[in-house]
Amino acid sequence: MDDREMLDELSAAVLAVNRHLSTREVLQTIVTAARGLLECEYAALGVPDDQGGFAEFVVDGISDEQWAAIGPLPRQHGLLGAMLHSAQPERLPDVQADPRFGWWPRAHPVLKDFLGMPITDGEEILGAIYLANRRDGDGFTPDHERLLGVLAAHAAIALTNARLYEHSRELTLLEERHRVARELHDAIAQKLFSLRLTTEAAAAWVRRDPARAEEELAEIRRLAGQATDELTQIVAELRPRELADTGLAETLRRRVALLDRVHDAEVTFSESGRPRLTPRVEEVVLRVAEEALHNALRHAGAARVRVALTATDTGVVCEIADDGIGFDHTTPTGANARLGFASMRERARRAQGSLDVRSAPGSGTTVTLAVPGE
Numbered sequence: 001m002d003d004r005e006m007l008d009e010l011s012a013a014v015l016a017v018n019r020h021l022s023t024r025e026v027l028q029t030i031v032t033a034a035r036g037l038l039e040c041e042y043a044a045l046g047v048p049d050d051q052g053g054f055a056e057f058v059v060d061g062i063s064d065e066q067w068a069a070i071g072p073l074p075r076q077h078g079l080l081g082a083m084l085h086s087a088q089p090e091r092l093p094d095v096q097a098d099p100r101f102g103w104w105p106r107a108h109p110v111l112k113d114f115l116g117m118p119i120t121d122g123e124e125i126l127g128a129i130y131l132a133n134r135r136d137g138d139g140f141t142p143d144h145e146r147l148l149g150v151l152a153a154h155a156a157i158a159l160t161n162a163r164l165y166e167h168s169r170e171l172t173l174l175e176e177r178h179r180v181a182r183e184l185h186d187a188i189a190q191k192l193f194s195l196r197l198t199t200e201a202a203a204a205w206v207r208r209d210p211a212r213a214e215e216e217l218a219e220i221r222r223l224a225g226q227a228t229d230e231l232t233q234i235v236a237e238l239r240p241r242e243l244a245d246t247g248l249a250e251t252l253r254r255r256v257a258l259l260d261r262v263h264d265a266e267v268t269f270s271e272s273g274r275p276r277l278t279p280r281v282e283e284v285v286l287r288v289a290e291e292a293l294h295n296a297l298r299h300a301g302a303a304r305v306r307v308a309l310t311a312t313d314t315g316v317v318c319e320i321a322d323d324g325i326g327f328d329h330t331t332p333t334g335a336n337a338r339l340g341f342a343s344m345r346e347r348a349r350r351a352q353g354s355l356d357v358r359s360a361p362g363s364g365t366t367v368t369l370a371v372p373g374e
Contacts, residue, residue: 024056024260026162027127030155031060034129037151038144041133042109045119047126048084052076055264056127062109069107078102083118083128089149090116091140095132113139117148121156129155191227195220248275248282249309252289252318256307263297265322266304273311276374284351285309285318285371288344292320292367295340300324300365315353315373321366326359344369 027045035043040061047056057073076084078100083090092098095114104111111132119127129152134140202216243251249271256269277285289307296305302324310317341357344367348355353371 024058024266026155026158027056027058028060030129030151030158031058034131034148034151035060038115038131038140038148039135040115040131040140041135042111042131044130046074046076046080046084046128046130048076066107066109070105071107079114079116080128080130083116084125087118087120087123087125089118089145090114091142091145093139109133115140115144115148117145117152119152119156119159121160126156126159191223195223195227198223243279243282243286248277248285248316251286252307252309255286255290255293259293259297259305265297265302267293267297267307268305269307269309271309275309275311275316277316277371278374281316281351281353281371284347284353285316285369288347288355288367288369289318289320291340291344296320296322296324296365300326302364311373312370315371318369318371319366321364323364326361326363326365328359328361 027047031043031045034045035041042059042061044057044059046054049055053075054073059067062070074080079090079092079095079098082100092114093112095101095111098114113132113134115131117129118125119129129148131140131148134144198216198220202213202220205213205216246254253269253271256267260267293305293307296302300322302322305320305322308317308319308321310319341355345355348369348371351371353369356368356370357365358368359365
C-alpha cells in the first residue's frame with residue numbers, strides 16, 4: 001500500500017469511527033479499521049474496568065467459535081495491562097519473547113509481531129488497541145506506529161463523544177420518568193384530596209341531614225368518576241406511541257438498541273414470524289420485557305442479554321435471557337419479590353398468558369412470556 005492509498009484508508013477509517021454514537025459500534029469500528037489499515041491478522045481493543053478486568057474487549061480476525069473457545073475476557077496483565085497504566089505504545093518483533101508476556105488459553109491464536117497503542121483523553125487512558133501478525137511477515141514499523149497513533153487519537157474523540165451521547169440519553173430517560181411522575185401526582189392528588197374532604201362531610205351529615213348526605217355522596221361519585229377518567233387518560237397517553245406507530249417488534253428492537261448503547265452489557269434482539277396481538281396484549285409483552293431487561297442490566301451483572309420474540313401458531317413467545325449471577329427462583333421471597341416477578345406474572349395473567357422463570361445461582365436467568373394472539 002503506497003502513501004496515497006494509506007492516506008485514503010486512514011481518512012475512510014477516521015470518518016467511519018466518528019460516524020457512530022454507540023460506544024460498542026465505535027469500539028468495533030476502531031478495531032476493524034485498525035486491522036484493515038495496518039494489514040494484520042488480528043486486532044483487539046480493551047476498555048478497562050476498575051476491578052482489574054475489561055469492561056469491554058472487542059476483537060477482529062477471530063471467529064465466534066474461536067472466541068467462545070478462548071473463554072472469559074482477559075485480565076489486565078502482561079502487555080494488555082502495561083498500556084493501561086503507562087500511555088506508551090509497544091512495538092515488538094515477537095510478543096512471546098517479551099518478559100511481560102505470560103500465557104494465553106489453548107484456543108488462542110498464536111501471535112508473533114505485536115503493536116499496541118493506548119487510547120488517551122488528556123491524562124486519562126480510555127483503553128488500548130492491540131494488533132498482531134502483519135500479513136507480509138515483516139512486522140510493524142515506526143510508520144505503522146505513527147499511523148495507529150493518529151487513529152487512536154481520533155478514536156479517543158469518538159469514544160468520548162459516544163459516552164457523552166449515551167449519558168445524555170440516560171438523563172433524558174430519567175427526566176421523562178420524573179415528568180410522568182409529576183403529571184400523575186398533579187392530576188390525581190387534587191381529586192383524591194377533594195374526595196377525602198367530601199367523604200368526611202358526608203359522614204358528618206348522615207345522622208343530622210340524610211338529604212344533605214346524599215348530595216355529598218353524589219359529589220363523591222362525580223369526583224371519583226373524574227379521577228377515574230383522568231387516570232385512564234394518563235395511562236392511555238403513557239402507552240408507548242411506538243406501539244401504535246411501528247408495532248411491538250420494532251418497539252422492542254428500538255428499546256434493545258437503546259439499552260445496548262447505554263449499558264456495558266451486550267443486548268441483542270431477534271424476531272421470528274409476524275406477531276399479531278391486540279394493543280392491550282402488545283403493551284403487556286413490552287412491559288414484561290422492559291422489567292426483565294431492567295433486572296438483567298441492573299441486578300444480574302449480565303455481560304450479555306438476549307431478547308427473542310417468536311410468533312407461534314397460538315400467539316407469541318417473548319424470551320429474555322441473560323448470563324448474569326442468577327438466583328434461586330424457587331424461593332418465594334427475596335429475589336423473586338425484589339425483581340418484581342409477581343407483577344410480571346399478574347400482567348401475564350391479565351393477558352390470558354403465562355410467565356415462566358428459570359434461574360440458578362451462577363447460571364443466569366431466562367424469563368419466558370407466552371401470550372395468545374388475536
